[in-house]
Amino acid sequence: xxxxxxxxxxxxxxxxxIAGQAIVLFARAITAVHADWRxxxxxxxxxxxxxxxxxxxxxxxxxxVLPHALRLQTRPVAxxxxxxxxxxxxFAGAEVFxxxxxxxxxxxxxxxxxxxxxxxxxxxDSLIIFPExxxxxxxEPLQPFKAGLFNMAREFPEVELVPTWIANLNSVMPKxxxxxxxxxxxxxxxxxxxxxxxEERGAFLTRxxxxxxxxxxxERT
Amino acid sequence: xxxxxxxxxxxxxxxxxxLLALTAFGERLRARRSQPDPAIEVFMTRVDSWWAMVVxxxxxxxxxxxxxxxxxxxxxxxxxxxxxxxxxRSKADHLSLAxxxxxxLPAQFLLVAFDLQRLLGVFIPVYVFLLLPxxxxxxxxxxxxxxxxxxxxxxxxxxxxCLSHVPALMLLPLPGYAGRGMLLIAFLVMVVQTGxxxxxxxxxxxxxxxxxxxxxxxxxxxxxxGVLAAALLGMALWWITPFNPLESAxxxxxASAAGQAGGLVLxxxxxxxxxxxxxxxxxxxxxxxxxxxxxxxxAPAFFHLTRLWWLAT
Numbered sequence: 001x002x003x004x005x006x007x008x009x010x011x012x013x014x015x016x017x018i019a020g021q022a023i024v025l026f027a028r029a030i031t032a033v034h035a036d037w038r039x040x041x042x043x044x045x046x047x048x049x050x051x052x053x054x055x056x057x058x059x060x061x062x063x064x065v066l067p068h069a070l071r072l073q074t075r076p077v078a079x080x081x082x083x084x085x086x087x088x089x090x091f092a093g094a095e096v097f098x099x100x101x102x103x104x105x106x107x108x109x110x111x112x113x114x115x116x117x118x119x120x121x122x123x124x125d126s127l128i129i130f131p132e133x134x135x136x137x138x139x140e141p142l143q144p145f146k147a148g149l150f151n152m153a154r155e156f157p158e159v160e161l162v163p164t165w166i167a168n169l170n171s172v173m174p175k176x177x178x179x180x181x182x183x184x185x186x187x188x189x190x191x192x193x194x195x196x197x198x199e200e201r202g203a204f205l206t207r208x209x210x211x212x213x214x215x216x217x218x219e220r221t
Numbered sequence: 222x223x224x225x226x227x228x229x230x231x232x233x234x235x236x237x238x239x240l241l242a243l244t245a246f247g248e249r250l251r252a253r254r255s256q257p258d259p260a261i262e263v264f265m266t267r268v269d270s271w272w273a274m275v276v277x278x279x280x281x282x283x284x285x286x287x288x289x290x291x292x293x294x295x296x297x298x299x300x301x302x303x304x305x306x307x308x309x310r311s312k313a314d315h316l317s318l319a320x321x322x323x324x325x326l327p328a329q330f331l332l333v334a335f336d337l338q339r340l341l342g343v344f345i346p347v348y349v350f351l352l353l354p355x356x357x358x359x360x361x362x363x364x365x366x367x368x369x370x371x372x373x374x375x376x377x378x379x380x381x382x383c384l385s386h387v388p389a390l391m392l393l394p395l396p397g398y399a400g401r402g403m404l405l406i407a408f409l410v411m412v413v414q415t416g417x418x419x420x421x422x423x424x425x426x427x428x429x430x431x432x433x434x435x436x437x438x439x440x441x442x443x444x445x446x447g448v449l450a451a452a453l454l455g456m457a458l459w460w461i462t463p464f465n466p467l468e469s470a471x472x473x474x475x476a477s478a479a480g481q482a483g484g485l486v487l488x489x490x491x492x493x494x495x496x497x498x499x500x501x502x503x504x505x506x507x508x509x510x511x512x513x514x515x516x517x518x519x520a521p522a523f524f525h526l527t528r529l530w531w532l533a534t
Contacts, residue, residue, distance in 0.1 A: 032302065034501055174312045179319045182298070184306040184500055218495070 016095035020071075023096070027057075027064040031172055031185040035065035038215065039191030040162055042067050046126050048152055049074070049189070051164040052142055052212060053130035055173060058166050062128050063097060065187045075120055076128040079104045100127065114151055121156050128164075131208070137175060142213050145205040153195040153204065161208065163190040165215035188215045225401050226283075228461050232407055233279050240275065243268050266505030278410070282403050287334060289403060290388040294330040299509040300380035300517075301326060303499040308372040313360035317353045317370075321377055325349055329385045336392050345382040350374055379487075379517055380510070386520035393524070395531055398463040408462050409476055409523055412451040413515045416477030417484065420447030437488050444481050451477030463531060475526065476519040483518025487511075 027033050035042070051062060059076045066074055080101040083093030093099045100120045102113035120127060129152075131145040153161055165188040173180045193208045247265045254261070281288040305318060325345065332341040354370040390409065391402030398405075424443020432439050455473020459466040487510060491499065498507030506512050 032299075032500065032502060168306065171310070174315060177312075177315050179315075179323070181305075181315065181318050182302050182322055184302060 074126040160192040163212035304376040313362035412473035416447040416451035419450035480515030480519040
């Protein structure tokens with residue numbers, strides 16, 4: 001979606017703003033979602049928030065806890081095949097969240113997904129990404145990271161990479177359930193992870209994953 | 222002005238004066254320090270939250286029965302959410318927990334709103350008690366089953382059943398007290414809160430023997446002062462109750478004792494779950510369960526004793 005196109009449709013933009021506020025209100029009313037700025041403050045620096053991915057509600061959750069000014073400059077990176085499926089999703093993805101849509105299918109896609117991401121970062125936007133790629137439905141708390149995070153760290157060293165743990169969302173709506181349970185969730189922001197001098201891809205991704213996992217609250221047994 | 226509105230206005234005036242004194246006291250402490258003192262800031266946030274609660278509570282009292290019931294239903298929702306966030310549960314309990322939030326909680330408060338007293342006392346302890354484990358067992362998972370269903374029931378008892386007895390106080394058909402039930406709620410909340418505050422303050426100064434040494438700094442001395450202060454306040458407020466002054470003091474003392482016991486019990490649960498506060502929803506006070514723990518334990522005892530003693534039904 002080109003910026004000029006949205007500017008020409010004020011009604012649609014108003015609808016997008018109202019829908020955005022409704023999503024924030026709904027997330028707060030159901031889960032009382034709480035931001036824990038543990039390693040960084042909510043400052044307007046350019047950032048990539050990289051988070052664990054257990055549910056489709058992950059991204060709206062992070063988006064909801066960001067202060068309004070930060071939310072305006074933060075765009076989620078999302079899968080085009082999901083967000084373009086229906087008209088409603090296309091509206092939400094493109095205009096409410098202003099998502100950077102990428103094609104997840106390596107065999108069918110025509111352009112490198114990193115192109116769109118790099119363009120957004122070059123334009124000064126902050127991003128929300130899920131480096132595990134697909135939703136995590138296994139027993140492990142975190143799956144191995146895809147290479148995208150490393151590429152961003154290398155291309156944009158001045159952008160802060162902030163590990164972001166979403167806690168408890170999985171029990172709000174486990175896979176296969178239709179009714180969300182009102183349980184309290186929190187989003188924990190850790191200290192930024194930067195690429196070290198001469199650090200290999202694998203080592204960096206492991207270190208970033210460890211920094212994210214370290215934010216996970218302890219589970220009761 | 223009807224007598225009840227006059228009485229509410231008097232109470233609000235008295236409470237506002239106390240809060241005003243506390244606010245002024247805090248602001249003076251604040252003005253004396255050159256650096257912000259965290260203890261004072263916490264105190265002031267608490268006073269602000271009390272102001273908010275007094276305003277909300279007063280508005281509800283003025284608006285009528287349904288508003289008071291709604292206010293406590295919302296509080297029960299928040300409290301139940303705090304309890305279930307940390308309770309033993311698994312994916313197999315999803316439906317029974319959803320029923321607890323979306324059906325049982327509203328149903329219990331509707332029983333209050335429509336004055337169905339015979340059902341109100343048995344709905345959760347009998348019918349829900351039998352129904353919910355059955356809903357959970359249908360999913361076939363038996364891991365940790367007894368702990369899961371017990372904690373589900375416990376959450377409903379604490380956050381919904383006990384708390385619904387606060388607005389239920391409006392339903393008691395006490396002789397010569399028709400239409401004044403709301404004042405009994407104000408009475409209960411005020412004596413319980415005062416008992417807690419005096420226990421906290423006096424326990425710090427004169428407390429020697431801890432009640433549960435490993436768990437809390439609460440002492441027998443502090444608790445005694447708290448109950449005594451509640452009794453004195455209860456006696457002073459006898460004119461808003463259906464009791465005579467001595468009865469009023471005794472009921473206040475009992476409510477405060479039950480409330481302080483509740484504080485300890487909920488603290489033990491928090492300790493077991495490794496929590497400091499149930500949530501962060503009420504600034505300076507923690508969560509709804511932190512704020513309501515005493516009232517939760519005091520309300521059913523107060524309700525039933527009032528009914529036993531003064532109605533004998």
